[in-house]
Amino acid sequence: MNKQRNLVIGLIIVLVLVIFACLNTEPVAINFGFFQPKMPLIIVLVIMLLLGALVSLLIGKGEKVSPDVKKALAKQKKELDNKYQSEIESKDKQIAELKKVNNSEATK
Incomplete structure (x- = not known):
């Protein structure tokens, strides 16, 4: 179309x-x-x-763009997505821990 x-x-x-x-x-x-x-x-x-x-x-x-380049770009994108997703999860855990510490300090 x-x-x-x-x-x-x-x-x-x-x-x-x-x-x-x-x-x-x-x-x-x-x-x-x-x-x-x-x-x-x-x-x-x-x-x-x-x-x-x-x-x-x-x-x-x-x-x-040749199919080989497309395949390499797709692989690189997947690797970067996985890397950044794990970093986001790590940061989310750190934020949760800091919230716990902040909440425990606030209750003291």
């Missing part, structure tokens, strides 16, 4: 960008420093759109 929603949102964004590009067809000068070609703004917008999609694609590929 999440992928379908992302696809619909992506298509709507592409549609808006295409309409925007089609409305901007007058020629513009692009400054590359050492030369200034003139081309229609629609071409510039489409090229920038494609470059943005390429950058997103390249950056997005780094997010995939």
Whole structure:
């Protein structure tokens, strides 16, 4: 369901960008420093759109995590959960003992 929603949102964004590009067809000068070609703004917008999609694609590929890494992370999480749970239990016991001492001192 999440992928379908992302696809619909992506298509709507592409549609808006295409309409925007089609409305901007007058020629513009692009400054590359050492030369200034003139081309229609629609071409510039489409090229920038494609470059943005390429950058997103390249950056997005780094997010995939291998099953071995997932397994190692799950193991590490379980170990940390166990460690912190035992520490919490230890601290709870210390708190209970301190409450007993405090209550016994208060009754004296």
